[in-house]
Amino acid sequence: MDAGNMAVTGRPASSDWGMEARATLALSAPIVLTNLSQMALALTETALLGHLGTEALAAGMLAVSLHFALLAPGLGLALAAAPLQAQARGAGRLAGGAGRGWVRAVRRATRAALWAVALVLLPSWALLWEAAAVLRALGQAPELAELAQDYTRAAMFGMPAFSGFIVLRGFLAAMERPGAAMWVSLCVVVLNLPVAWALIFPAGLGVFGAGLSITLANMAMLLATLVLIRRDRVFRRFRLLGRVWRPDGARLREVFFVGMPIAAAMLLEIGVFSAAALAMGWFGAAAVAAHAIAIQTASATFMVPMGIGQAATARVGLAAGAGDAAAAARAGWVAVALGTAFMSAMAVLLVSMSPEIAWLFLDRAAPGAAEVAALGATLLVVAGFFQLGDGIQVVAAGALRGVKDTRVPMLFAALGYWGIGLPFGLFMARFGGFGPTGIWMGLGVGLAIVAALMLRRWQRLSRRGSARKQV
Template sequence: MAQDATGTTTRRAWRAEAWATLALAWPIALTNLSQHALALTDAVILGHLSTEALAAATLAANLYWAAMAAPLGTALAATPILAQARGAGRLPGGRGWLRQMRHGARSALWASLALLLPSLLLLWFAEPLLLALGQEAGLAALAGTYLRTFMWGLIPFCGFIVLRGFLAAMERPAPALWIALAGIGLNLPLCWLLVFGAFGWPGLGMAGAGIAGTLVNLLMLLGLLGLVARDRGLGRVRILGRFWRPDGGRLREALRIGLPISGSMLLEIGVFSAAAIAMGWFGAVAVAAHAVALQTAGMTFMVPLGIGQAATARVGLFAGAREHAAAARAGWVAIGLGAGFMAAMALLLVAAAAPIARAFTGAGDAHSAAAAALGAALLTIAGLFQLADGAQAVAAGALRGLKDTRVPMLLAALGYWGIGMPVGLLLAGPAGLGPEGLWIGLAAGLGVVAALVLRRWWRLSGDSVDQGAISRA
C-alpha cells in the first residue's frame, strides 16, 4: 500500500512538472517562432524580389547570426542566473533575491553590450569579408547593403533577450509573447513597403528590409520595457535600477556562464554559416535552396528551443533551491516534450517538402523551379535530423539551468566541426553528392552532439539524487 501511494505521488509529480513546463514553454516557443518569423518574412519578401536577393539575404543572415553569437550568449546567461537567484529565495533566510535578480540582469546586459562592438564592426565590413570567402561579387554587395541597415537592430535585440530571460525566470513569459506577435504584425507591411515601395514611397530593396528589421527590434524592446515597468509584480524587481553601476563579481559570472553559451552558439551557427558559404560554390540556386531548408528547419527548431529555455528556468529554479531530484525531473520532462514535438515535425517535413519549398520562390523567376526542387531535397534530409536537433537543444537548455555550459560547448565543437562539417564537405565534393551531401554531413554532426549532450545530462541527473551532484555541476 505504501508503495502504491509512493508511485501515485511520483506520477503526480511528473504530471505536475509536465504541465508547469508546458505552461512556461509554449509562450516562450511562440516568442521564438515569432522572432524567427521576422527573418522568415524577410526571406519570403526578398525571394519574391529575386533569387539573387534571397541568396544574398541567406548569406547575410548566416553572417549576422555568427557575429551576434557572443553578445547573444551572454544575454542568454540571464535566465540561469536569475532562475537560480529566485530559487535561492525559497531557502531559509533566502532574502535579498530581488536584489540578486536585479544585479544578475544588469550584469548580463553589460556583458552583452561589451561584446556588441566587435560584432558590429564585423557586420559593417560584410561585403569584403564575403568576397574573401569566395562569394559572387553581386551577392556579396547585396548582402553588405542589407547588413549595414539591419545590424543596428542587434543592440535592442540583445536587450529584449535579457528581459525575456528575466520573464522566464519569473515564470511570466506572456508579455514577451505579445510584444513579439505585435512585431510580426508590424514587420510584414513595413518590410514590404520599404522593399518594394507603395503609395509614392520608393522601394529600397535590400536596404529597406534591413531598416524594417532594425525598427521592429527597437520597438519590441521599448514595448517590453513598458510592460515590465507597468506590471506590479515584475516592476518591483526594478530590472534596470542603477544600470550605470556594473557589479564586477556578477559581470564575471555572466561572462563565465555566457561565453561558453556564445561558443556553443557560434559553433552551431558557424557550421550552418560555413555550409551557406560552401553552397555559394555551387551557385545562387544552391544558396537559395539552402535558405529554404534552413529557414523551415529553423522554424520547427524554435519550439524545442523554447522548451529548452523553459527547462533552463525550471531546472535553475530547483537547483537554486537545492531541490535536486525536482531539477532532474524538470530536465527529463522537457527533453521528452521536445523529442515528441520534433518527431511529429520530422514526419511533416518529409511528407510536405515539395509544397513548402515552392512557397519560398517567385513564379516569374527563371531559377525558381530549380531552387524549389533542390530545396525540397534538402528539406527531406532536414526532416530526418529533427529528432536529434530537438533533443540536443532541450538537453543543452537543462544543463544551462545548472550553469553547466563549458562542457556542452566542447561537445558541440566535436560534433559540428570534428564530424559534421568534414563529413559534409567530403560527401559534397569528393563523393559527388553536392549540396545534399553537405546536409547529410550536418545531420550526422547534429546526431553526435545530441547523443553526447544527452549522455552528460543523464550522468548529472542520475547522480543528482545522491549527494547533490547537480549543485556541483
C-alpha cells in the same frame, strides 16, 4: 527517489511527473510562441526577398548567416542571465521569499548581462560594417557580397536591442510569467510585415530595407517589453535598469563565466550553418537560395524545442536554486521528452510535404524558380531526418544550463559540428558526388552526435547524487 517523493509530498511519483509536464508546457508555450514570432520575422523577409529575385534571396541568406554568427557572442551572454535569474529566485523560494537579497540578485544578474552584451557586440559591429570584404574573402561572388552588406549595415543596429530583449525574456521566464514577451513579439510580427514590404518594394530599398525593418522590429520589442515590465506592480520592485550605468564587476565575471561557453557553443552551431551557407555559394545562387528555404523551414520547427529548452533552463534552475536535485532532474527529462515528441512529428511533415513547402517561398513565374524548388525540396527531406537530433540537443543543452553546466556542452558542439559534421559534409559534397545535398548530410551527422553527447551528459548529471553535487 520515488519513495522519497511519496514520503515528503504524499503523492505518487507519477503525479509529480505529470505536474512537471503541465508546468513545463505552461511555461514553454509562450516562450515557443515568442520564438516562432521572431522566426516569422526572418521567414517574412525571406519570402519577400524571394519575390524580389534569386540574387536578392541568396544575398539575404548570406547576410543573415553572417549576421547571426556575429550575434552569437551577445546572444550567448544574454542567455546566461536566465539560469542566474532562475537560481536566484529558487534560492528566494528556499528562504520562503524572506528578505530582498534574492531580488537584488535577480537585478544584478540582469544588469550584468546587459553590460556583457554591450561589450561583446562592438567587434561584431566592425565586421558587419565591412561585410562585403569579409564575404569576398570567404569566396563569395562580389555582387552577392555587396548586396549582403546592404543588409548587414542596416540590421546590425538592432543587435543590442535583440540581445537586451533576450535578457528581459529570461527574467520573465524566471518569474514564470513569459506572456508579456510573447504578446510583444506577436504584435511586432504583425506590424513588421507591412513595414518590411513597404521598405523593400514601394520605397525601393530592396535588401537594405529588409535589414532596416529587422532593426526597427528589434528596437520595438525591447522598448515595449521594458514598458510592460515597468508598468507591472510586481516587476516594478526589481528596478531592473536602476543605476544600470554602474558596472558590477563580480556579477559581470559570473555572467562571462557562464555565458562565454554558451556563446561559444552557439557560435559553433550558428557558425557551422553559416559555413554551410557559404559552401553553398560554391554551387551557385540557386543552391544558396535552396539552402535559404530549407534552413528557414528547419529553423522554424527548431523554435519549438528551443523554447522548451529555455523553459527547461528556468524550471531546472528554479529547482536547483531551491536545492531540490530530484525536481531538477525531473524537469530536465520532461523537457527532453516533450521536445522529442514534437520533432518526431515535424520529421514526418518535412519528409512528406517537402515540395509544397519549398514553393511557399518562391514565385512560380520567376526565372530559375523550378531549379531552386527542386533542390530546396531535396534539402528539406534531409532536414526532416535530422529533426530528432536537433530537438534533443537543444533541450538537453537548456536543461544543462539550468545547473550552469555550459563548458562541456561547448566542447561537444566543437567536436560534433566542426570536428565531424562539417568535414563529412564537405567531403560528401565535393568528393562523394552529392553536391549541396552532401553538405546537409554532414549537418545531420553533426547534430546526431551532439544530441547523443548532450543526452548522455544530462543522464549522468541528473542522477540524484550527481545533480545534488552539481547544484
